Amino acid sequence: MGERPDWDEYFLDIALTVAKRATCLRRQMGAVLVKDRRILTTGYNGAPSGLPHCAETGCLRQQLGIPSGERQELCRALHAEQNAIILAALHGVSLSGATLYCTHQPCIVCAKMLINAGVKRVVILNDYPDPLAADFLAQAGIETVRLERREGSTSNAAAKVEACSQVPDIER
Numbered sequence: 001m002g003e004r005p006d007w008d009e010y011f012l013d014i015a016l017t018v019a020k021r022a023t024c025l026r027r028q029m030g031a032v033l034v035k036d037r038r039i040l041t042t043g044y045n046g047a048p049s050g051l052p053h054c055a056e057t058g059c060l061r062q063q064l065g066i067p068s069g070e071r072q073e074l075c076r077a078l079h080a081e082q083n084a085i086i087l088a089a090l091h092g093v094s095l096s097g098a099t100l101y102c103t104h105q106p107c108i109v110c111a112k113m114l115i116n117a118g119v120k121r122v123v124i125l126n127d128y129p130d131p132l133a134a135d136f137l138a139q140a141g142i143e144t145v146r147l148e149r150r151e152g153s154t155s156n157a158a159a160k161v162e163a164c165s166q167v168p169d170i171e172r
Contacts, residue, residue: 024054
């Protein structure tokens with residue numbers, strides 16, 4: 001039997017699986033909102049329900065050469081975190097005190113939504129080029145932890161790299 005993952009690894013592994021449903025051509029992201037070790041909702045990045053996905057229409061942001069982390073309003077997809085928050089609202093599930101497990105650091109729009117939804121902790125695997133979002137999460141007192149994949153681990157996520165109130169600035 002392989003090494004048993006801790007709770008952060010376990011839920012981040014689920015976020016990685018959720019990301020496989022993403023329909024974005026540039027980046028596949030997954031999110032899991034958890035409270036008391038119970039999954040509340042999941043989300044992945046993709047077009048609003050019933051609308052064509054980027055795989056069908058192409059990526060406007062890519063066509064226009066827009067860098068990652070900029071001009072999100074030109075994207076037809078909702079972010080994974082947004083879809084997880086919307087699903088909670090749709091089903092009347094409170095996110096107060098929840099932890100977000102996400103394949104990437106939230107952008108500024110998602111960070112503001114997470115703050116107002118009452119999320120208290122964010123666990124990520126990958127950075128995202130939005131230092132303002134990390135700053136907002138820190139200002140709101142939301143603990144941010146970045147995990148790192150460990151070679152040879154049965155778990156996709158392992159070794160905690162940072163347990164801090166702010167993810168470091170990302171080079172652009």
